[in-house]
Amino acid sequence: MNLQSEFLGIKSPNPFWLASAPPTDKEYNVRRAFEAGWGGVVWKTLGLDPNIVNVNGPRYGAVWGPDRRLLGMNNIELITDRPLQINLDEIKVVKKDYPDRAVVVSLMVPCEEECWKSILPKVEETEADGLELNFGCPHGMSERGMGSAVGQVPDYIEMVTRWVKSNTRMPVIVKLTPNITDIRYPARAAFKGGADAVSLINTVASIVSVNLDTFSPEPSINGKGTHGGYCGPAVKPIALNLVSQIARDPETQNKDISGIGGVTTWRDAAEFLALGAGNVQVCTAAMTYGFGIISELTSGLSNWMKKKEINSISEIVGKAIPNVTEWQYLNLNHVTKAQIDQDLCIKCGRCYAVCEDTSHQAITKTINGERGFEVIDEECVACNMCINVCPVENCITMRDLEPGEIDKRTGQTVSDKYANWTTHPNNPSSIKAAE
Template sequence: MADLTTNLAGIQSPNPFWLASAPPTNSGYQVQRAFEAGWGGAVWKTLGDPILNVSSRFAAVGFNGQRVAGFNNIELITDRPLEVNLKEIYETKKKFPNHAIIASLMVEPQQEKWHEIVKKVEDVGVDGLELNFGCPHGMAERGMGAASGQVPDLVEKQTYWAKEVAQTPVIVKLTPNITDITVTAEAAVRGGADAVSMINTINSLAGVDIHSWNTIPHVAGKGAHGGYCGPAVKPIALNMVAECARSPFINVPISGMGGVSNWQEAVEFMLMGATGVQVCTAAMHHGFRIVEDMIQGLNYYLDERGIEKVSDIVGKAVSKYSDWGNLDLNYKVVARIDPDTCINCNKCHISCEDTSHQCIDMLKDPSGKSYLKVREEDCVGCNLCSIVCPVDGAISMVELPNEQPPMTWNERQAALQATAAQRLDV
C-alpha cells in the first residue's frame, strides 16, 4: 500500500484526513473515538474566552432527495472551560502520540491575549495551532473570527503576535467571506504563518418556514445568519485553494476543507495544492467511520497508479488551472448522442432549445422512430446536454480537429495591439 503520511509545515500525520474544528472535535472523548476510527488528525474545537451558546443551532439544506446538500450552523466556539479542554488535549495526545492534534484559537485582537492563550495551549503538547479568522457569526460581531479575517492588516498583525511566542507550527484559517482570499492569505504569510487553511463557513440563512414565517433555525422566533458548509460549498472551497496554491506569494502549505465528503473529493483538493484535508459535515452526517472508506479508497487510487506516496499528488493539477484569458479560443468540442444508449427522454433537447444554443434536432428515421441528433456546426460545446442527460454515456463531448493554432484571448489582444502599433508607425 502507498504511504499516506503527511507533513503539513512540520505537523506529522498518519494520513491526510483530519477532523475540522467544529462540534465533532468538542471533547477528548470525541477526538479519541475519531482516532480509534482512523482519522489522522483533529483540529480541536476553537478555544478562547468563555462564551454562551444558544439552543437550536443547526439547519440543513436538502436538494433532490439529499437531506444534507448544505449545512448551516449558528453555534459559536467552545462553551467548555479552557482548563477542561487543555486537560483533555493532554490526555488525548498522551494516548495517541502519533496522531496530529491542532488547537484552534480565537481571542480578541490584542497582543497579550494571543501570547497568553498560545503559551497555555502549547504547554499541554499540541502539535500545532490554527488561528481562527473565519467564523462569520456571533464571534464576528465581537470583533473576532471573520471580522478580523476580512482585514488583511489584522490578519498579519495577529499572526505575528502568535508567532512571537509560538513553539509549534501556526496555521491561519481564512474566511471565504471576502472578495479575494489570496489577499488575506498573503497577509498571513507576511505575519509569519507556517501554513494556511481554507475555507471556513460562508455567511448564510438556511431558509424560512413558509408556514410559521420563522427562520431556519430559529431561537424563540428570532434568527440570525450562520455559517454554511457541506457538499454545496465544495466548488467554492476548491477554487480558493487553487487560487492560493498558484499564487507565487503564498509559499506555505495549505490545509483544504469545505464540502469534502469522500476520498475522491480529498484527492481533488490535494491535486489542487492541499497537503491534506479537513472534514466536518460528512462526519456529522454519517459518523466517524466514514474515514475507513476514505483511507481504503485513497490507497486503492494511489496503488492503481503506481504512486508510492500521497504527497506525490499534491499540487499536480495546479498548472492546469489558470485565468480565462489564457484559455484556447480555437479549441472545439461538440456533443454527440449515442442512439443505442439514448432513451429519448428529450431532456437534452428541451435544455438546449430553451436555455442554450438550439442545436439538437428531433428527427424521425424511415420507420417513423424518433431520435435526437446534434447539428455539430451550430454546437458550441457548452456541455449542458451531457449534464442534464440521465443516462451515463448517452451523450459524449468530442474534441474536433482544428487546423488553426492555439490562440488565447490574451494572445489575441496582444496581436491586435501589435498590429495597431505597426499601423501607427507607418
C-alpha cells in the same frame, strides 16, 4: 499504500484531519475518532474564560435532496462552550495517548496582544502539535470583533499572526474565511505575519431557508433567525477555487495549505490535494455519517494512488495546478462537438429542452420522423449543457475535432495551432504579432 502525511512537520498516519468543529469538541469524541483511524484533529476553537454560551434552540439548518440526503448545512454554533482548563487538560491526555496523531488547537481570543500572550503558554503546555487561528467563523463571534471580523481585514490578520508567532514556538496555521472578495489578500497577509500555513475554507455566510408559515429564517430561535455558516458538499466548488488561487498566487505559491470545505469522499480529498492542499480537514461528512467514513476515505485514496502509481501524498499535492489558468489563455482553436450515443439514449428529451429553450437550438427532436435527439453540428457551440442535464452517464459526450476537420458551425478548418484571446483580432488590446 502508505498514506503517511507530514504537514508543517506534524506527522499523521493519513492526511485526513477532523476540522475544528463539534466532532473535536472533547476528549470522548477525539478518542473515538482516533480509534476509528483519523489522522489528526483540529480541536474545537478555544477562547478565554468565561466560556461562551450557545443558543438553547436549534443550532443547525440544512438543505436536503428529496431523499433527505444532506447537501448543505449551516450552523450558528459558537466556539467551545466549555471552560478553557477542561479543554486544555483533555488535549494533553489525548495527545499523550495518541502520539502518532496530529493534535492542533484552534484558538480565537479578542484582538488584543495580551489576550494571545496569556493563552499561548497554556496551549504549549498541552504539548499539542500546532495552532490554528480561527479567523473564519462568520457568525456570532464576528459580531464581537473575532472570527471572520479579523479574517476580512488583511491588516488584522497580519497583526494578530505576528503577535502569535512572536509569542510561541508552535507551528501556526491561519484559518481563512471565504466571505471576502479576493482570497489572495488575506492569504498574503497571513504569510506576511509569519504564518506557517493557511487552512480554508471556513463556512460561507448563509441563510439556508425561510419558514413560509412563520416567516422566520431557519434555524429559528423563538421566531427569529440569524445568518449562519454554510458547509458540506454544496460548498466544495467554492473551496476548491479558493485553494487553487492561493496555490497559484506568485506571492504564496509553495506555501502550505490545509484544504477544507465539503470533503465527503476520498475523491474530494484527492481533488483538494491536486489543487495544492497538503492535507484535508473534514467535518460535515463525519457529522452526517459518523467517524466510520475514515475507512472509505483512506482505502479509496490509497487504491486510487496504487492505480495511478503514485507513491506518496506529497506527489499528489499541486498536481493539477499547472493546468489551472486564466480564461484568456484557453486555446480558442480547440473545437469540440456534442454527440449523442443513440444506443444509450433513453429519449427523455432533456437535452433538447435545454438546448432549444435556453441554449443554441442545436439538437433535433426527431430522427427520420420518429422521437429521437441528435446534435446539429452546424449549430453546436459545445456548451456542455446537454451533458449536464442528461440523466444517462456517457450518453452524450464531447468529441474533439481533429486538426484539419471542418467546424460545420463556422465553416473553418480546425487548426493545430494554439491561439488564445490575448492575440484574438476581436480583442481591442490584443498583442499584434511582429510584422
